[in-house]
Amino acid sequence: MEIKEILYQKCKDFVDKRLQTVQEIISSNQKALQSETKSSAGDKHETGRAMLQLEMEKASQQLVGISQMQQILSKINITKTTKNAHLGSIIKTDKANYFLVISAGKLVAFDEEYYAISVSSPIGKLLLGKQKGDVLTLNAQTIEIKEII
Template identity: 50%
Template sequence: MASSLEIKKELYVQCFDFVENRFNTIQNTINEIQESLTSETKSSAGDKHETGRAMLQLEREKAGSQLAEIQKTKESLSKIQISNTSEFIGLGSVVYTNKSNYFIAISAGELKVDNDVFYAISPHTPIGQLLMGKTVGNAVVFREQQFKIEKIF
């Protein structure tokens, strides 16, 4: 069985990979849009051409804001000190409850370490806000289910 630090490191790496994959996908999308904008030449159907360019510009803006969001997510992730532990739940905490396990970091969905399932959640999500600052033995109620905090590291 992996140690607390090994589990936390593995969860961190999985979150980092999640962010990198999203970043690369969006970067590729932006590059493709840029190529489309550059390669599109003036056609005889002028209005259709302008509409196409406008749509590409909108797509580029959307991808740009997604990129900015990923940058913020990367910054949040970079603030986590893996070796830090606390008796109170905070950014970077691994939390075991009687229902589910959580890694308070970024919203990256379901992660697995060994045979354990963890949910990588942002401290800004509803469940994240409920858990922040709590300690072992505390209980939180989320969506009419009660969770008892069993372990934090």
């Protein structure tokens, strides 16, 4: 398996795991809401329902974010390589290695660390469109691009 395939699959797994977690939260909150309606009345009851409603709203927002990540992943062509950094590129710098896809944190493949970052992140915006040999500055630190895959 190629490095991009491995990193791409790790990002898909990351999104799938988040989706599963959020779905479990929604399911448990729905069950709790149903049991809340059957329990005692009064202020305690209303507070409990309000807290569960807030949790449900938060989970719904997370679902929207997960859906957006899935859309981004579906647009990526991991076989495409260009000289310029683009969505789906692996960018190796003198400081760190980046996979320009979604914000999924640190990934490890072939005993090397890669940071899965989105194009809308500060470093992602800086790297987008850059080429091998380009030097950029982030937080008063210079970063040189060594390779783009």
